[in-house]
Amino acid sequence: MSATDSADLKTTPLTDAHIALGARMVEFAGYTMPVQYPDGVMKEHLWTREHAGLFDVSHMGQARLVGVSPLSAFEEVVPGDYIGLKPGKQKYSVLLNKKGGIVDDLMAGRPTAPDGSVTDGLFVVVNGACKDNDFKVIDDELAGQVTIHRLEDRALMAIQGPEAAAVVQAHVPATADMVFMDIRSMPGFGTDIIISRSGYTGEDGYEISVPAAEAVRVWNLLLSDERVKPIGLGARDSLRLEAGLPLYGHDLDETVSPVEAGLTFAVNKNRREQRDFPGAGRIVKELAEGVARTKVCLRVLEGAPAREGAEVADLKGVVVGVVTSGGYSPVLKGGIALAFVPPELKAVGAQLKVLVRGKAQPAEVVASPFVPHRYVRKG
Amino acid sequence: MRFTKDHEWVALEGDVATIGITAFAAEQLGDVVFVETPEVGKVVKAGDAFAVVESVKAASDVYAPISGEVVEGNTILGDAPETVNADPENGGWFARIKISDPAQYDALMDRPAYEAFLATQ
Structure with a gap:
């Protein structure tokens, strides 16, 4: 409950905007982040379920993995079918250790441009608290196959709730035909955006990556819509819990397998047959014999x-x-x-x-x- | 009414102290969703965790500001924990304690002292 020693904490491009909104700031994943705004967790939670909530998730790790065949290389560290991932889609997965335990959970996708071309490589978003280790693990395992370009000059925000789509589509009409888990790279909000129709609240909505220098302007533009309110990490946690979604470091850790965690959907059928991901022995056995x-x-x-x-x-x-x-x-x-x-x-x-x-x-x-x-x- | 640095308040009538959390504490906690008040007959020492107040995001202990025996818990809070936010320094009281040492009450902060303390928080 006490104020954190902010001297050692990292900031996001939106930190000053949160403070100006009256947010209560706490340490999270090494960053000073808004846990709540003056409305409080309860109102913020219910507002997101009824209207649209705007979240700063810039502490999360964004990166582009590029190489000769980044999709097949990525399959060496996750159990998902990424070779089969269609352009314009993203997919949830888990980074695994050799014992089949979860190093982190993540999203990885292939954004498409308006002309239909696919962005080079794989766009990956991982948890803020895990990102340095994640990228080290990926680099160690896939050295020579992929190069990791961390996108530390980009902010990430999520807009979630039943009115979120209408708000975003009013600014960027070309997002209207996107469905769940679609991902695009396109002009929007007067800058270049990487946008997916996804989130971690159980609601419809979008996650929007923007250049850091444009973050405050885009944030304020979204907040200028009366359907939108800023939502802190407190409500983000209660929303994801209601949605039954696991939180890394709590429900998932290096000892927990995706089968135990109820994430078998992330272990694709072809991968189970190929048994070519870390910890495949344990995971395939658990699928056959139980946990x-x-x-x-x-x-x-x-x-x-x-x-x-x-x-x-x-x-x-x-x-x-x-x-x-x-x-x-x-x-x-x-x-x-x-x-x-x-x-x-x-x-x-x-x-x-x-x-x-x-x-x-x-x-x-x-x-x-x-x-x-x-x-x-x-x- | 007297106050503690843990943001509890105590109102004394005769040898019975009514205890709650201050408006500052209630505001800091946010919407209260559950309160556990101590059982009648429980003997508490000043500084003991004797009640729990929960918001959406966390459970927080409430410390007995004064020693004695619990004579009543505020049963309203079972069905209406939000009373702690609506009326923290009156209807949102937590428990009543029959005190054993009046000197403990005198040693607590009065309102001007508590407000001066809040200004340092």
Whole structure:
């Protein structure tokens, strides 16, 4: 809750804009970032679900991987089918270590220009707290195959919510035909943008990469629309939790495999057959034989929200798992959590307990996501 | 009313102290979504964590500003935790404690002293 020692912290091109908006700044991933604006987490969360929220995510790592065959090279560090990735699409994946644990989760895409040409290489966005290590791992593994151009001169913002698309399309009409996971490189907002129809709130919206020098102008342009409000990291976290999306460093880490984390969709079928990604032995075995622990979504039926580290017990009181992230859902008005439990307890409707400050509170396994996704897919 | 550096307030009537968190603390926390008040009969020492207040993003301990035995918890907060934000220094009280050492009350900050302290935060 206290002010952070800002002297050692990195800033984004939008830091001054956040302070001018009255944001409460905290340390996150080595940056000073807005955790909330004067409206507060609850209002910001609900505004994003009902209108459009604007997020500064410039702390995330943007890079372009270029080389003779960057798509096939990239497949050496992730389990996704990137050779088959169509121009103009991006794909979620996980960077894996040799034991099949998750080094980070990421987006990687092939932006297309208005003339249909594909941007050279692969455009990658990784978590801010992991980015230096991620690019080191990629560089170590793919040295000689790809060159990493970190795009540290670009800001990244996300606009999310049911009114986000209309706001963006009013400024950049050419984005109107984009669907979920499309990515383009084009003129927009009076500059050059890399824009994808994606985000991490479960809502429709866009993520927009702009030159750092243009960031404040684009930010203010978007905020000048009355449907748009700035949203801090506090609500970003509660929104992603309601969307059932994992957060690296909490729900995912170097010991967790994508199978345990409920991310098997990121392990493409052809890759499972080829078994040519890090930790393939473990991951293919887990797919065939099952896992010892698996991610579930829990609703806390009574009592305090269960937060990260809270133990999960069965009805006999035996501790069987742990909450990896949890909090209060402003939409459901109660406690929700992501937890790891043995697979025999993962069925929707399974009754469990969460231990919060010594009290065993009832909880139930529910389907993911907690709040329905509203991505715009091909109609 | 007296105040602590942890942003609790204490109002004393006879030997019963009513305790809550200050308007500053409530504003810092943001929207309160859950409050755990101490059980009646619990004996607390000044400085003990004796209640918990939760916002969307975090759980925070509330410390007993004064020693004694809990005689009442504010049951309204179970159904209406938002009272802490709406009326922090009155209806949003957390608990009442029968105090054991009145000198502890006298040692706490009065309002001008607390406001001077806030100015340094």
